[in-house]
Amino acid sequence: MFIQLLPLILVGCLGYGLKRAGVLGPGDAKAIGTLLTHLALPAVILKALATASITSELVYLPLSALIVVLGLTLIGLVAIRGLGWERAKAGALMTTFPTFEGGAVGYPLMLLAYGEVGLSRIVLFDLAQAVYLLTVVYSLSAWFGQAGVTARAVALKLGQTPFFWAIVLGLLMNSLEITHPALLSLLDIVGGSFLLLVLLLVGMEFEVQMAGLGEYGLVALAKISCGLGLGWLAAIAFGLEGVERAAVLLGAALPPSLLTLFFTQENALDSRFASGLISVAIPLYLAAMVPLLAVITDPGPG
Template identity: 35%
Template structure:
């Protein structure tokens, strides 16, 4: 089966989601519910199922470090190069700096590794990469949102770390790794987690379809941000892979993850801290569907 045949179902599910949205079966107000089901049920089950069953060679534990390194480099590029070059100021600058380094691994990344490789290894590798990204998101990104939004509530690193630990996905990492390292296997729970994981791809693509809203006005800056995010992400991902000597599936996971759009959660952070939410919404409206096609081509080239 070719790379196109493996990834075509992802595009088809996305278009099915758009059709359901057009028929008003799916609505924008369904997005929070879909997000909660993904975050608290399907995604944790997928992570546990993947990590518990994969072969954890020592070099894979460099993936969380790689994830943290990628988002830190992207933040540095955004702060020192792109924001000044694009002339971003005020709330738009804050929204851009908060969102640019974050990675939407929880949707497109998991979906593509699941569709392309199947089994537990592909999803397990993107899950390990997401550990670094998630830690960065709930600490540094949250801090940036508060700082640029001039929130009256002072952000504390301790609070960000607690939010990271309370996230169901964090517990899924711990449980999956613990089951793997202790060689614990229960057929009933394995079947349950595997069944719940089957829903992840469908739920993720429906969420992206629900969130998609093409805005033709004032899209120049969001379009540039989307382009720079994808192009620079590929370069940073390749450099990190070269640094750690990643090859094969691991290199694919790192490069794919680094090139993904900003996290959907950044819109919620921007809204909460009165940053430029329309700018982020426009960027994601363009980036999410574009990333589906871009990721298909990227994974086909890297095989």
């Protein structure tokens, strides 16, 4: 599995190296992020869901995600009471801790390990988290930032998020059996850039402040461990096996969503903490989960 992941790691390092060399800058990262969120990621999600074999039993995937994010939210609330951090830093923790970075980390890993079947399963798992992120977490972030948040603002946040609509349209295409070869070929072309764009972006966004490395590492380890434990409980409770269980376990332990960095910036929270935590959590997650992936289950048809 490490040999399979090595090219992905090298592309991420390439993105970091190009940023450090000044070849790519903040403007380029913004352009890559726009292409990723508005074209490549929606195309990958659409293709995966439109062509997947989706049965009623798969409802346990988003239900598992809901259990995990609710559990992580409660753990985070208990933690900030004990830590005594100032409001901006506590708000950054509550914005990042309950979320998953599926698009940049979970999707490529499941695609590599299980193909499009695995990708479709983690997309379904991520569905509940995506809605939770854009409603509950967004509202929590605004509350800690003492910014007014309304139902209209939350609805706009959902409506302006391409990957949310890609999930909705993908499920609709699946139910209506819309799988025209020309459409699928178009999605293949657009989605073919997904891995390159996402890995370059992750490499460019990687930034760790050495002064807080220990703190970031402890919080990231706590998030991964708690998420993995909650995911394991959900998988046992719903009797999930095979690729579905792998999607829940890998999804539940994911590092914080990159969108939370923008939430902390928007609401004047501690974006430095959010950036450092995400940067440390991604390599720590890969180091912990890649060996575990080899023993979770053998790839199956789902």
